[in-house]
Amino acid sequence: MKTQKIKLGDLVFDERLIKLRPINIFFVSQYRQAYRGGHIFPPIIVEENTNRIASGNHRATAMIGEYGLDYEVKVIVKKYASKKALLEDFVKENIRHGCPIDGITKKRLSIALINEGASLEELAVLFGVPVKRIIQMGEQTVVVIGVNGKHEILPVKKNFDTLAELTKSQYDEHCKRDLGIPPAHLAEQLLRWFRNDWIGRTDEHLAIMGELHEAIGRFLVEDVKVAQG
Numbered sequence: 001m002k003t004q005k006i007k008l009g010d011l012v013f014d015e016r017l018i019k020l021r022p023i024n025i026f027f028v029s030q031y032r033q034a035y036r037g038g039h040i041f042p043p044i045i046v047e048e049n050t051n052r053i054a055s056g057n058h059r060a061t062a063m064i065g066e067y068g069l070d071y072e073v074k075v076i077v078k079k080y081a082s083k084k085a086l087l088e089d090f091v092k093e094n095i096r097h098g099c100p101i102d103g104i105t106k107k108r109l110s111i112a113l114i115n116e117g118a119s120l121e122e123l124a125v126l127f128g129v130p131v132k133r134i135i136q137m138g139e140q141t142v143v144v145i146g147v148n149g150k151h152e153i154l155p156v157k158k159n160f161d162t163l164a165e166l167t168k169s170q171y172d173e174h175c176k177r178d179l180g181i182p183p184a185h186l187a188e189q190l191l192r193w194f195r196n197d198w199i200g201r202t203d204e205h206l207a208i209m210g211e212l213h214e215a216i217g218r219f220l221v222e223d224v225k226v227a228q229g
Contacts, residue, residue, distance in 0.1 A: 002077050003043065009069030011044070011060050012052045017090060020108045021101065023057055025211055029204040031062035045093060047086065048079040054086050055093035084116035091126050107137045111154060144171045 031041070044056030053060055056075075063073060080086040091109055094101050101109070110123050124131045144154045144166050154171060193199050199209075 001079075003074055004077055005072045006046070006051065006075050007069065008060065008064050008067065008071050008073060010051055011046065011075075012050060013057060013060070014052045014054075016112075017053070018057060020112055021057075021094070021105045023061055025208050026204055027058050028062045028065070029207040031058055032066050033203055035062060035066050043074050043076045045076045045078055045089065048077050052086075054078065054080070054089055082116070084113060084118060087113050087116060088118075088126060095127070110134060110137050144168060 034041070041059050042056075044060055045054045046052060047054055063071065078089065080089070087109065091101075091113075106127060110127070113123060113126075118126075120131050120134050123134045127134070145151055146168050151165075199205055
C-alpha cells in the first residue's frame with residue numbers, strides 16, 4: 001500500500017461497483033458542501049495499475065463537481081489479488097465511513113462476494129451480523145441465466161414470488177417494477193409540497209430536483225414518440 005498524487009480525471013469509476021452501490025446525488029451534494037467548508041475526508045483508495053476506485057465514488061464525484069478533472073488529489077494505492085479481495089475492501093471501507101450502506105446494497109454486495117467464492121462465515125464477519133442474517137439475505141435471490149447460458153445469483157425485491165430461474169430479460173423486467181408506493185402517488189405528494197412551498201431551496205434539494213427535471217423531460221419525450229408512433 002502506498003500513496004500518490006493523481007488528477008481526478010485519471011480516476012476510473014468501476015461500473016461493477018457502481019451497479020452494486022449506485023452513486024447517491026444527496027450525499028454527493030452534502031460532500032460538495034463539506035469540501036467548500038474545508039472538511040477533510042479520508043483519501044480515495046484506487047487499485048494499483050488501473051486507477052479503479054475501490055473506495056470513494058461519492059467523494060470523487062463531489063470533488064470533480066467542485067474542482068474539475070485537472071485537480072490533483074492524494075490517493076491510497078492498493079494491489080488486490082482478486083475481485084473478491086477488492087469487494088471485501090469496498091465493504092470494509094464503506095461500513096467504516098461515508099454514507100451508510102443500505103439493506104439492498106448489503107444484499108447486492110453479499111451476493112457478489114458469494115459469486116466470487118466468499119463463505120457465509122466470511123460475510124458475517126465482514127458485515128458484522130450473524131450468519132443467520134446472511135442466510136436471510138441470500139433467500140431473496142434468484143438464479144439468472146445470462147449470455148451463453150451463464151448462471152448468476154442476483155437479488156430480488158421483497159415479496160417477490162421466487163422462481164427457480166429467470167432469463168436476463170425477465171430479471172430486468174422485475175427490476176423495473178415498483179413494488180412500493182405507486183409513482184402517481186409520489187408525484188401527487190411532490191406537487192402538493194411544491195404548491196404549498198414546503199420544499200426548501202437547499203443545494204441538496206436543487207441538485208436532486210434538477211436531476212428529476214431532466215428525467216421527467218426524457219420520460220415525456222419518449223411518451224410523445226410513442227404517441228406519434
